[in-house]
Amino acid sequence: MAKKAAGVKKSCSFCGRNYDAVSRLIQGDADAFICNECVEACHMLLKKDQKQAPSKPIGKIPTPSQIKEHLDEYIIGQNKAKKNACRCSLQSLQAFAYQGRQ
Numbered sequence: 001m002a003k004k005a006a007g008v009k010k011s012c013s014f015c016g017r018n019y020d021a022v023s024r025l026i027q028g029d030a031d032a033f034i035c036n037e038c039v040e041a042c043h044m045l046l047k048k049d050q051k052q053a054p055s056k057p058i059g060k061i062p063t064p065s066q067i068k069e070h071l072d073e074y075i076i077g078q079n080k081a082k083k084n085a086c087r088c089s090l091q092s093l094q095a096f097a098y099q100g101r102q
């Protein structure tokens with residue numbers, strides 16, 4: 001079993017509580033840690049944000065040709081790239097609209 005580095009104190013990177021002051025300390029990348037209490041606080045904030053976020057209707061989704069016409073106003077040529085951008089935009093809008101219905 002590997003030895004722990006001497007002098008390294010594990011503590012929450014958010015609130016600063018030490019390893020022994022919390023129930024659970026989760027390690028992220030390298031020396032980043034988060035304690036169970038900060039995870040719960042973040043979870044509460046995210047839940048609160050979800051409740052407050054108004055679910056706006058997305059309205060009518062533009063057709064691929066309408067998206068391309070809009071892109072044509074700003075981009076000269078590059079039709080293949082514009083076609084791909086239209087397809088990706090349409091997929092994103094459809095996915096967003098689908099999520100809004102749930």
Ligand SMILES: [Zn+2]
Binds near residue numbers: 012037
């Ligand atoms: Zn914490």
